[in-house]
Amino acid sequence: MVVVGGGFGGLQAVRSLRRAPVDVTLVDRRNFHLFQPLLYQVATGALSPAEIATPLRVVLKRQKNVRVVLGEVRDFDLDHRRLVLDALANGDDGLVIPYETLIVAGGSRYSYFGHDEWRPFALEIKSLESALAVRRRIFTAFEAAEIEQDRKRREAWLTFVVVGGGPTGVEMAGQIAELARDTLSRDFHSVDPRRARILLVEASERLLPAFSPRLSTRAAHTLQELGVTVLLDTSVVDLDEESVVSKGPGGRSTHVPTRTIVWAAGVVAGELSGALAAASGAALDRTGRVAVGPELTVEGHPEVIALGDMVSAHDTAGNEVPLPGLASTAMQQGRYAARSVRRRARGKSSEPFQFVDKGNLATIGRAHAVAEIKGIQTSGMLAWLIWLSVHIFYLIGLQNRLLVLTRWAFSFVTRGRGARLITGESAAPATAGTATVSGSESNS
Numbered sequence: 027m028v029v030v031g032g033g034f035g036g037l038q039a040v041r042s043l044r045r046a047p048v049d050v051t052l053v054d055r056r057n058f059h060l061f062q063p064l065l066y067q068v069a070t071g072a073l074s075p076a077e078i079a080t081p082l083r084v085v086l087k088r089q090k091n092v093r094v095v096l097g098e099v100r101d102f103d104l105d106h107r108r109l110v111l112d113a114l115a116n117g118d119d120g121l122v123i124p125y126e127t128l129i130v131a132g133g134s135r136y137s138y139f140g141h142d143e144w145r146p147f148a149l150e151i152k153s154l155e156s157a158l159a160v161r162r163r164i165f166t167a168f169e170a171a172e173i174e175q176d177r178k179r180r181e182a183w184l185t186f187v188v189v190g191g192g193p194t195g196v197e198m199a200g201q202i203a204e205l206a207r208d209t210l211s212r213d214f215h216s217v218d219p220r221r222a223r224i225l226l227v228e229a230s231e232r233l234l235p236a237f238s239p240r241l242s243t244r245a246a247h248t249l250q251e252l253g254v255t256v257l258l259d260t261s262v263v264d265l266d267e268e269s270v271v272s273k274g275p276g277g278r279s280t281h282v283p284t285r286t287i288v289w290a291a292g293v294v295a296g297e298l299s300g301a302l303a304a305a306s307g308a309a310l311d312r313t314g315r316v317a318v319g320p321e322l323t324v325e326g327h328p329e330v331i332a333l334g335d336m337v338s339a340h341d342t343a344g345n346e347v348p349l350p351g352l353a354s355t356a357m358q359q360g361r362y363a364a365r366s367v368r369r370r371a372r373g374k375s376s377e378p379f380q381f382v383d384k385g386n387l388a389t390i391g392r393a394h395a396v397a398e399i400k401g402i403q404t405s406g407m408l409a410w411l412i413w414l415s416v417h418i419f420y421l422i423g424l425q426n427r428l429l430v431l432t433r434w435a436f437s438f439v440t441r442g443r444g445a446r447l448i449t450g451e452s453a454a455p456a457t458a459g460t461a462t463v464s465g466s467e468s469n470s
Protein backbone atom coordinates (compact mmCIF):
# COMPACT_ATOMS: atom_id res chain seq x y z
CA MET A 27 0.00 0.00 0.00
CA VAL A 28 1.02 3.65 -0.46
CA VAL A 29 0.78 6.57 1.96
CA VAL A 30 1.18 10.08 0.56
CA GLY A 31 2.35 12.70 3.06
CA GLY A 32 4.68 12.25 6.03
CA GLY A 33 2.97 14.97 8.07
CA PHE A 34 0.87 14.40 11.18
CA GLY A 35 -1.79 12.21 9.57
CA GLY A 36 0.30 10.23 7.09
CA LEU A 37 3.13 9.50 9.48
CA GLN A 38 0.72 8.37 12.18
CA ALA A 39 -0.89 5.96 9.68
CA VAL A 40 2.50 4.54 8.67
CA ARG A 41 3.68 4.09 12.25
CA SER A 42 0.42 2.43 13.23
CA LEU A 43 0.98 -0.10 10.47
CA ARG A 44 4.30 -1.30 11.89
CA ARG A 45 2.97 -4.73 12.82
CA ALA A 46 0.51 -5.05 9.96
CA PRO A 47 1.12 -7.65 7.26
CA VAL A 48 1.50 -5.02 4.55
CA ASP A 49 4.37 -3.37 2.70
CA VAL A 50 4.06 0.39 2.91
CA THR A 51 5.53 2.99 0.58
CA LEU A 52 5.58 6.48 2.09
CA VAL A 53 5.84 9.29 -0.46
CA ASP A 54 6.63 12.86 0.51
CA ARG A 55 8.11 15.80 -1.33
CA ARG A 56 10.14 16.69 1.75
CA ASN A 57 12.53 14.25 3.40
CA PHE A 58 11.39 15.24 6.87
CA HIS A 59 8.40 15.38 9.16
CA LEU A 60 7.74 18.96 10.19
CA PHE A 61 6.28 19.85 13.57
CA GLN A 62 4.31 22.84 12.30
CA PRO A 63 2.97 23.95 15.72
CA LEU A 64 6.46 25.18 16.63
CA LEU A 65 7.25 26.91 13.32
CA TYR A 66 6.55 30.30 14.85
CA GLN A 67 9.41 29.67 17.30
CA VAL A 68 11.76 29.16 14.36
CA ALA A 69 10.37 32.35 12.82
CA THR A 70 11.24 34.31 15.97
CA GLY A 71 14.64 32.79 16.63
CA ALA A 72 13.65 30.71 19.66
CA LEU A 73 14.34 27.35 18.00
CA SER A 74 16.48 26.12 15.11
CA PRO A 75 14.93 24.34 12.11
CA ALA A 76 16.39 20.91 12.88
CA GLU A 77 14.84 20.98 16.34
CA ILE A 78 11.32 20.82 14.91
CA ALA A 79 11.95 18.66 11.84
CA THR A 80 13.04 15.03 11.77
CA PRO A 81 14.10 13.10 8.64
CA LEU A 82 11.46 10.52 7.74
CA ARG A 83 14.15 7.88 7.30
CA VAL A 84 15.26 8.48 10.90
CA VAL A 85 11.71 8.24 12.23
CA LEU A 86 11.06 5.02 10.33
CA LYS A 87 14.47 3.36 10.36
CA ARG A 88 13.35 0.50 12.60
CA GLN A 89 10.11 -0.10 10.71
CA LYS A 90 11.02 -2.87 8.30
CA ASN A 91 7.79 -2.84 6.28
CA VAL A 92 8.28 0.76 5.06
CA ARG A 93 10.01 2.21 2.03
CA VAL A 94 10.36 5.99 1.84
CA VAL A 95 10.27 7.72 -1.56
CA LEU A 96 11.19 11.38 -1.94
CA GLY A 97 9.04 12.85 -4.68
CA GLU A 98 6.06 15.05 -5.42
CA VAL A 99 2.75 13.41 -6.27
CA ARG A 100 1.46 15.06 -9.41
CA ASP A 101 -1.48 12.88 -10.37
CA PHE A 102 -3.79 10.11 -9.22
CA ASP A 103 -4.79 7.45 -11.73
CA LEU A 104 -7.54 5.90 -9.63
CA ASP A 105 -8.87 3.60 -12.36
CA HIS A 106 -5.50 1.88 -12.70
CA ARG A 107 -4.64 2.32 -9.01
CA ARG A 108 -1.40 4.18 -9.48
CA LEU A 109 0.27 7.48 -8.65
CA VAL A 110 2.43 9.66 -10.81
CA LEU A 111 5.41 11.33 -9.12
CA ASP A 112 7.51 14.31 -10.20
CA ALA A 113 10.53 16.13 -8.77
CA LEU A 114 12.42 12.94 -7.99
CA ALA A 115 15.83 13.17 -6.36
CA ASN A 116 17.60 11.99 -9.54
CA GLY A 117 15.97 14.74 -11.58
CA ASP A 118 13.43 12.44 -13.24
CA ASP A 119 9.72 13.07 -13.53
CA GLY A 120 6.83 10.72 -14.14
CA LEU A 121 7.63 7.80 -11.82
CA VAL A 122 4.55 5.57 -11.58
CA ILE A 123 3.84 3.81 -8.27
CA PRO A 124 1.05 1.21 -8.14
CA TYR A 125 -1.02 0.57 -5.01
CA GLU A 126 -3.77 -1.64 -3.69
CA THR A 127 -4.74 0.72 -0.89
CA LEU A 128 -3.93 4.42 -0.88
CA ILE A 129 -3.87 6.85 2.05
CA VAL A 130 -3.54 10.53 1.13
CA ALA A 131 -2.67 13.15 3.75
CA GLY A 132 -1.40 16.14 1.79
CA GLY A 133 -2.16 18.90 4.33
CA SER A 134 -3.12 22.52 3.77
CA ARG A 135 -1.71 25.89 2.76
CA TYR A 136 -2.51 29.54 3.35
CA SER A 137 -4.87 31.42 1.07
CA TYR A 138 -4.51 35.12 0.42
CA PHE A 139 -8.24 35.50 -0.25
CA GLY A 140 -7.72 35.92 -3.98
CA HIS A 141 -4.77 38.31 -3.52
CA ASP A 142 -1.83 36.14 -4.46
CA GLU A 143 0.06 39.33 -5.29
CA TRP A 144 0.31 39.89 -1.49
CA ARG A 145 2.30 36.68 -1.02
CA PRO A 146 5.82 38.18 -1.43
CA PHE A 147 5.09 40.97 1.06
CA ALA A 148 3.04 39.19 3.70
CA LEU A 149 5.01 36.09 4.55
CA GLU A 150 3.24 32.96 5.74
CA ILE A 151 4.52 30.50 8.32
CA LYS A 152 3.82 27.12 6.84
CA SER A 153 7.13 25.56 5.83
CA LEU A 154 10.63 25.69 7.30
CA GLU A 155 11.70 27.92 4.44
CA SER A 156 8.86 30.37 5.02
CA ALA A 157 9.57 30.45 8.78
CA LEU A 158 13.21 31.23 8.03
CA ALA A 159 12.14 33.97 5.62
CA VAL A 160 10.00 35.49 8.39
CA ARG A 161 12.92 35.22 10.80
CA ARG A 162 15.15 36.98 8.29
CA ARG A 163 12.62 39.75 7.83
CA ILE A 164 12.03 40.32 11.55
CA PHE A 165 15.69 40.48 12.54
CA THR A 166 16.59 42.52 9.46
CA ALA A 167 13.89 45.03 10.42
CA PHE A 168 15.59 45.69 13.77
CA GLU A 169 18.99 46.01 12.04
CA ALA A 170 17.51 48.40 9.49
CA ALA A 171 15.91 50.51 12.22
CA GLU A 172 19.29 50.74 13.94
CA ILE A 173 20.87 52.51 10.96
CA GLU A 174 17.82 54.34 9.62
CA GLN A 175 18.12 58.12 9.93
CA ASP A 176 14.62 59.07 8.84
CA ARG A 177 12.14 58.91 11.73
CA LYS A 178 9.15 57.82 9.67
CA ARG A 179 11.09 55.11 7.92
CA ARG A 180 12.55 53.94 11.22
CA GLU A 181 9.04 53.66 12.64
CA ALA A 182 8.01 51.60 9.64
CA TRP A 183 10.92 49.22 10.24
CA LEU A 184 9.81 48.92 13.86
CA THR A 185 6.18 48.21 12.95
CA PHE A 186 5.18 44.55 12.68
CA VAL A 187 1.77 43.57 11.38
CA VAL A 188 0.43 40.05 11.94
CA VAL A 189 -2.69 39.21 9.92
CA GLY A 190 -5.04 36.61 11.41
CA GLY A 191 -6.05 36.17 15.05
CA GLY A 192 -6.06 32.37 15.20
CA PRO A 193 -3.50 30.46 17.28
CA THR A 194 -0.61 31.11 14.88
CA GLY A 195 -1.30 34.86 14.66
CA VAL A 196 -1.65 35.13 18.44
CA GLU A 197 1.55 33.16 18.99
CA MET A 198 3.48 35.23 16.44
CA ALA A 199 2.31 38.57 17.80
CA GLY A 200 3.15 37.51 21.36
CA GLN A 201 6.58 36.27 20.36
CA ILE A 202 7.50 39.40 18.39
CA ALA A 203 6.43 41.50 21.37
CA GLU A 204 8.60 39.47 23.75
CA LEU A 205 11.47 39.59 21.30
CA ALA A 206 11.28 43.38 21.17
CA ARG A 207 10.64 43.93 24.86
CA ASP A 208 12.90 41.30 26.42
CA THR A 209 15.37 39.61 24.12
CA LEU A 210 16.54 42.56 22.03
CA SER A 211 15.88 45.36 24.48
CA ARG A 212 19.54 46.05 25.23
CA ASP A 213 21.15 44.79 22.02
CA PHE A 214 21.00 47.95 19.91
CA HIS A 215 22.84 51.19 20.18
CA SER A 216 20.75 53.76 18.28
CA VAL A 217 17.30 52.34 18.52
CA ASP A 218 15.17 51.04 21.36
CA PRO A 219 13.50 47.78 20.25
CA ARG A 220 10.94 48.21 23.04
CA ARG A 221 9.43 51.00 20.93
CA ALA A 222 8.40 48.47 18.29
CA ARG A 223 4.69 48.47 17.38
CA ILE A 224 3.09 45.11 16.93
CA LEU A 225 -0.37 45.04 15.39
CA LEU A 226 -2.52 41.93 15.30
CA VAL A 227 -5.31 42.28 12.74
CA GLU A 228 -8.35 40.00 12.94
CA ALA A 229 -11.42 40.28 10.72
CA SER A 230 -13.88 38.78 13.21
CA GLU A 231 -15.01 40.22 16.52
CA ARG A 232 -12.66 38.17 18.68
CA LEU A 233 -9.31 36.37 18.67
CA LEU A 234 -9.05 32.57 18.77
CA PRO A 235 -12.57 31.83 17.48
CA ALA A 236 -12.20 28.12 18.33
CA PHE A 237 -11.96 29.01 22.04
CA SER A 238 -14.65 30.28 24.39
CA PRO A 239 -15.27 34.06 24.33
CA ARG A 240 -13.83 34.27 27.87
CA LEU A 241 -10.48 32.82 26.77
CA SER A 242 -10.50 34.99 23.62
CA THR A 243 -10.83 38.06 25.82
CA ARG A 244 -8.13 36.74 28.15
CA ALA A 245 -5.75 36.20 25.21
CA ALA A 246 -6.43 39.73 23.92
CA HIS A 247 -5.70 41.22 27.37
CA THR A 248 -2.47 39.27 27.73
CA LEU A 249 -1.33 40.40 24.28
CA GLN A 250 -2.15 44.00 25.16
CA GLU A 251 -0.09 43.67 28.33
CA LEU A 252 2.78 42.47 26.19
CA GLY A 253 2.45 45.61 24.07
CA VAL A 254 0.49 44.20 21.12
CA THR A 255 -2.25 46.34 19.59
CA VAL A 256 -5.17 44.03 18.84
CA LEU A 257 -7.39 45.24 16.00
CA LEU A 258 -10.66 43.29 15.90
CA ASP A 259 -13.40 43.60 13.26
CA THR A 260 -10.61 44.78 10.99
CA SER A 261 -9.83 43.42 7.54
CA VAL A 262 -6.73 43.92 5.46
CA VAL A 263 -7.84 45.39 2.14
CA ASP A 264 -4.47 46.11 0.58
CA LEU A 265 -0.80 45.69 1.29
CA ASP A 266 2.57 46.06 -0.37
CA GLU A 267 6.25 46.08 0.54
CA GLU A 268 5.91 49.21 2.62
CA SER A 269 2.42 49.31 4.10
CA VAL A 270 -0.85 47.68 5.06
CA VAL A 271 -4.26 49.22 4.47
CA SER A 272 -7.01 47.92 6.72
CA LYS A 273 -10.68 48.60 7.14
CA GLY A 274 -11.88 48.68 10.74
CA PRO A 275 -15.27 48.92 12.46
CA GLY A 276 -17.54 51.36 10.68
CA GLY A 277 -15.55 50.97 7.46
CA ARG A 278 -12.78 53.31 8.64
CA SER A 279 -9.67 52.85 6.50
CA THR A 280 -6.19 52.96 8.07
CA HIS A 281 -2.83 53.06 6.30
CA VAL A 282 0.05 51.62 8.35
CA PRO A 283 3.62 51.97 7.07
CA THR A 284 5.44 48.71 7.89
CA ARG A 285 8.25 46.58 6.49
CA THR A 286 7.24 43.32 8.14
CA ILE A 287 3.90 41.65 7.54
CA VAL A 288 3.23 38.09 8.70
CA TRP A 289 0.30 36.24 7.17
CA ALA A 290 -1.54 33.80 9.43
CA ALA A 291 -5.05 33.87 7.95
CA GLY A 292 -7.17 31.76 5.63
CA VAL A 293 -6.13 28.11 5.62
CA VAL A 294 -7.21 26.09 2.57
CA ALA A 295 -6.52 22.51 1.50
CA GLY A 296 -3.26 21.69 -0.24
CA GLU A 297 -3.18 20.99 -3.99
CA LEU A 298 -3.44 17.22 -3.56
CA SER A 299 -7.03 17.71 -2.53
CA GLY A 300 -7.94 19.22 -5.91
CA ALA A 301 -6.02 16.50 -7.76
CA LEU A 302 -7.86 13.78 -5.82
CA ALA A 303 -11.23 15.44 -6.42
CA ALA A 304 -10.48 15.77 -10.14
CA ALA A 305 -9.50 12.11 -10.36
CA SER A 306 -12.46 10.77 -8.37
CA GLY A 307 -15.24 13.26 -9.05
CA ALA A 308 -15.56 13.91 -5.29
CA ALA A 309 -16.80 17.32 -4.23
CA LEU A 310 -14.59 20.14 -2.94
CA ASP A 311 -15.84 22.56 -0.30
CA ARG A 312 -15.22 26.31 -0.36
CA THR A 313 -11.83 25.88 1.34
CA GLY A 314 -10.81 23.33 -1.29
CA ARG A 315 -11.14 20.25 0.94
CA VAL A 316 -12.14 17.04 -0.74
CA ALA A 317 -15.25 15.29 0.60
CA VAL A 318 -14.78 11.91 2.29
CA GLY A 319 -17.37 9.57 3.77
CA PRO A 320 -17.72 8.21 7.33
CA GLU A 321 -14.84 5.79 6.73
CA LEU A 322 -12.70 8.60 5.29
CA THR A 323 -12.85 7.02 1.85
CA VAL A 324 -13.34 8.93 -1.39
CA GLU A 325 -16.70 8.33 -3.04
CA GLY A 326 -16.62 5.36 -5.40
CA HIS A 327 -13.13 4.35 -4.23
CA PRO A 328 -13.17 2.36 -0.98
CA GLU A 329 -9.47 1.67 -1.52
CA VAL A 330 -8.62 5.40 -1.27
CA ILE A 331 -8.59 6.98 2.20
CA ALA A 332 -7.95 10.71 2.53
CA LEU A 333 -7.46 12.50 5.82
CA GLY A 334 -6.17 15.47 7.78
CA ASP A 335 -6.31 19.10 6.76
CA MET A 336 -7.17 18.33 3.12
CA VAL A 337 -10.56 16.66 3.74
CA SER A 338 -14.04 17.49 4.90
CA ALA A 339 -15.61 14.49 6.62
CA HIS A 340 -19.25 13.46 6.10
CA ASP A 341 -21.57 11.13 7.99
CA THR A 342 -23.62 8.30 6.53
CA ALA A 343 -26.45 10.74 5.68
CA GLY A 344 -24.00 12.86 3.68
CA ASN A 345 -23.92 15.75 6.18
CA GLU A 346 -20.63 17.41 6.88
CA VAL A 347 -19.06 16.59 10.25
CA PRO A 348 -17.13 19.72 11.19
CA LEU A 349 -13.70 18.78 12.54
CA PRO A 350 -10.95 21.15 13.66
CA GLY A 351 -7.97 21.52 11.32
CA LEU A 352 -5.55 20.35 13.98
CA ALA A 353 -2.69 17.93 14.28
CA SER A 354 -4.72 15.83 16.71
CA THR A 355 -7.52 15.42 14.13
CA ALA A 356 -5.03 14.30 11.47
CA MET A 357 -3.30 11.91 13.89
CA GLN A 358 -6.56 10.31 15.02
CA GLN A 359 -7.56 9.89 11.38
CA GLY A 360 -4.14 8.44 10.57
CA ARG A 361 -4.50 5.85 13.33
CA TYR A 362 -8.05 5.11 12.18
CA ALA A 363 -6.86 4.62 8.57
CA ALA A 364 -4.22 2.14 9.73
CA ARG A 365 -6.86 0.28 11.76
CA SER A 366 -9.10 0.11 8.68
CA VAL A 367 -6.25 -1.34 6.62
CA ARG A 368 -5.57 -3.98 9.28
CA ARG A 369 -9.26 -4.87 9.51
CA ARG A 370 -9.53 -5.16 5.75
CA ALA A 371 -6.50 -7.48 5.74
CA ARG A 372 -8.53 -9.72 8.09
CA GLY A 373 -11.57 -9.48 5.81
CA LYS A 374 -13.49 -7.21 8.22
CA SER A 375 -15.26 -3.95 7.48
CA SER A 376 -14.58 -0.65 9.26
CA GLU A 377 -16.66 1.27 11.77
CA PRO A 378 -17.15 4.98 10.91
CA PHE A 379 -14.42 7.33 12.13
CA GLN A 380 -15.20 8.86 15.55
CA PHE A 381 -13.41 12.06 16.46
CA VAL A 382 -12.38 12.54 20.08
CA ASP A 383 -12.07 16.21 20.98
CA LYS A 384 -8.77 16.57 22.85
CA GLY A 385 -9.27 20.31 23.38
CA ASN A 386 -7.57 23.49 22.28
CA LEU A 387 -4.33 25.11 23.30
CA ALA A 388 -2.65 28.34 22.29
CA THR A 389 0.36 30.01 23.80
CA ILE A 390 0.69 33.76 23.96
CA GLY A 391 4.09 34.24 25.50
CA ARG A 392 6.38 33.35 28.35
CA ALA A 393 4.23 31.59 30.96
CA HIS A 394 1.03 32.68 29.21
CA ALA A 395 -1.31 30.37 27.33
CA VAL A 396 -4.99 29.53 27.08
CA ALA A 397 -6.35 26.00 27.23
CA GLU A 398 -9.79 24.48 26.86
CA ILE A 399 -9.81 20.77 27.56
CA LYS A 400 -12.97 18.70 28.05
CA GLY A 401 -14.96 21.81 28.97
CA ILE A 402 -12.37 23.02 31.48
CA GLN A 403 -10.96 26.43 30.68
CA THR A 404 -7.70 27.69 32.05
CA SER A 405 -5.19 30.41 31.24
CA GLY A 406 -1.84 31.73 32.43
CA MET A 407 0.95 29.59 33.85
CA LEU A 408 -1.06 26.36 34.23
CA ALA A 409 -2.23 26.52 30.61
CA TRP A 410 1.31 27.27 29.53
CA LEU A 411 2.67 24.22 31.38
CA ILE A 412 0.00 22.04 29.72
CA TRP A 413 0.92 23.54 26.35
CA LEU A 414 4.61 22.88 27.00
CA SER A 415 4.06 19.25 28.06
CA VAL A 416 1.81 18.48 25.10
CA HIS A 417 4.26 19.92 22.59
CA ILE A 418 7.24 18.13 24.08
CA PHE A 419 5.24 14.88 24.15
CA TYR A 420 4.23 15.07 20.49
CA LEU A 421 7.55 16.32 19.16
CA ILE A 422 9.18 13.50 17.23
CA GLY A 423 12.44 12.04 18.52
CA LEU A 424 14.02 11.97 21.97
CA GLN A 425 16.91 14.17 20.84
CA ASN A 426 14.60 16.97 19.69
CA ARG A 427 12.53 16.71 22.86
CA LEU A 428 15.62 17.14 25.02
CA LEU A 429 17.03 19.93 22.84
CA VAL A 430 13.78 21.90 22.79
CA LEU A 431 13.23 21.44 26.52
CA THR A 432 16.76 22.65 27.25
CA ARG A 433 16.35 25.63 24.94
CA TRP A 434 13.03 26.58 26.53
CA ALA A 435 14.42 26.26 30.04
CA PHE A 436 17.39 28.43 29.07
CA SER A 437 15.17 31.02 27.34
CA PHE A 438 12.78 31.05 30.27
CA VAL A 439 15.57 32.00 32.64
CA THR A 440 17.56 34.34 30.38
CA ARG A 441 14.74 35.60 28.09
CA GLY A 442 17.24 34.94 25.30
CA ARG A 443 16.83 33.28 21.91
CA GLY A 444 19.63 31.20 20.49
CA ALA A 445 18.71 31.18 16.79
CA ARG A 446 18.59 34.87 15.88
CA LEU A 447 20.45 34.41 12.62
CA ILE A 448 19.77 36.37 9.46
CA THR A 449 20.42 33.75 6.82
CA GLY A 450 19.71 33.41 3.11
CA GLU A 451 19.60 36.19 0.58
CA SER A 452 20.24 39.77 1.57
CA ALA A 453 17.07 41.24 2.98
CA ALA A 454 18.05 44.81 2.07
CA PRO A 455 15.12 46.38 0.26
CA ALA A 456 15.43 47.66 -3.28
CA THR A 457 14.27 51.08 -2.10
CA ALA A 458 17.14 51.47 0.41
CA GLY A 459 19.12 54.68 -0.01
CA THR A 460 22.46 55.81 1.36
CA ALA A 461 22.79 57.00 4.93
CA THR A 462 25.28 58.06 7.54
CA VAL A 463 25.05 56.17 10.79
CA SER A 464 24.63 58.48 13.76
CA GLY A 465 25.37 57.64 17.38
CA SER A 466 21.86 58.09 18.72
CA GLU A 467 18.23 57.85 17.72
CA SER A 468 17.39 60.79 15.49
CA ASN A 469 14.00 62.45 15.19
CA SER A 470 14.50 63.72 11.68
Ligand SMILES: Cc1cc2nc3c(=O)[nH]c(=O)nc-3n(C[C@H](O)[C@H](O)[C@H](O)COP(=O)(O)OP(=O)(O)OC[C@H]3O[C@@H](n4cnc5c(N)ncnc54)[C@H](O)[C@@H]3O)c2cc1C
Pocket residue numbers: 030031032033034035036053054055056058059060062063064065066097098099100131132133134151152193194296297298333334335336351352353354356387
Ligand atom coordinates in the same frame (compact mmCIF):
# COMPACT_ATOMS: atom_id res chain seq x y z
C1 LIG B 1 2.07 27.55 11.84
C2 LIG B 1 1.15 26.43 12.22
C3 LIG B 1 0.87 26.19 13.56
C4 LIG B 1 0.02 25.16 13.94
N1 LIG B 1 -0.21 24.93 15.27
C5 LIG B 1 -0.96 23.88 15.64
C6 LIG B 1 -1.13 23.57 17.02
O1 LIG B 1 -0.61 24.27 17.89
N2 LIG B 1 -1.86 22.47 17.35
C7 LIG B 1 -2.43 21.68 16.39
O2 LIG B 1 -3.05 20.67 16.73
N3 LIG B 1 -2.30 21.96 15.09
C8 LIG B 1 -1.58 23.03 14.68
N4 LIG B 1 -1.42 23.32 13.36
C9 LIG B 1 -2.17 22.51 12.37
C10 LIG B 1 -1.47 21.20 12.10
O3 LIG B 1 -0.11 21.41 11.82
C11 LIG B 1 -2.19 20.55 10.94
O4 LIG B 1 -3.54 20.38 11.27
C12 LIG B 1 -1.56 19.20 10.62
O5 LIG B 1 -0.24 19.39 10.17
C13 LIG B 1 -2.38 18.47 9.55
O6 LIG B 1 -1.77 17.25 9.30
P1 LIG B 1 -1.82 16.62 7.83
O7 LIG B 1 -1.22 15.28 7.93
O8 LIG B 1 -3.16 16.76 7.26
O9 LIG B 1 -0.88 17.59 6.97
P2 LIG B 1 0.63 17.98 7.17
O10 LIG B 1 1.11 17.70 8.54
O11 LIG B 1 0.76 19.36 6.66
O12 LIG B 1 1.40 16.98 6.19
C14 LIG B 1 1.25 17.03 4.80
C15 LIG B 1 2.43 16.32 4.18
O13 LIG B 1 2.14 16.09 2.82
C16 LIG B 1 3.28 16.37 2.05
N5 LIG B 1 2.82 16.71 0.71
C17 LIG B 1 1.96 17.71 0.37
N6 LIG B 1 1.76 17.71 -0.95
C18 LIG B 1 2.50 16.71 -1.45
C19 LIG B 1 2.72 16.21 -2.78
N7 LIG B 1 2.11 16.75 -3.84
N8 LIG B 1 3.54 15.16 -2.94
C20 LIG B 1 4.18 14.61 -1.87
N9 LIG B 1 4.00 15.03 -0.62
C21 LIG B 1 3.17 16.07 -0.40
C22 LIG B 1 3.92 17.54 2.79
O14 LIG B 1 5.30 17.67 2.45
C23 LIG B 1 3.69 17.14 4.23
O15 LIG B 1 4.76 16.39 4.75
C24 LIG B 1 -0.57 24.34 12.95
C25 LIG B 1 -0.31 24.59 11.60
C26 LIG B 1 0.56 25.62 11.24
C27 LIG B 1 0.86 25.87 9.79
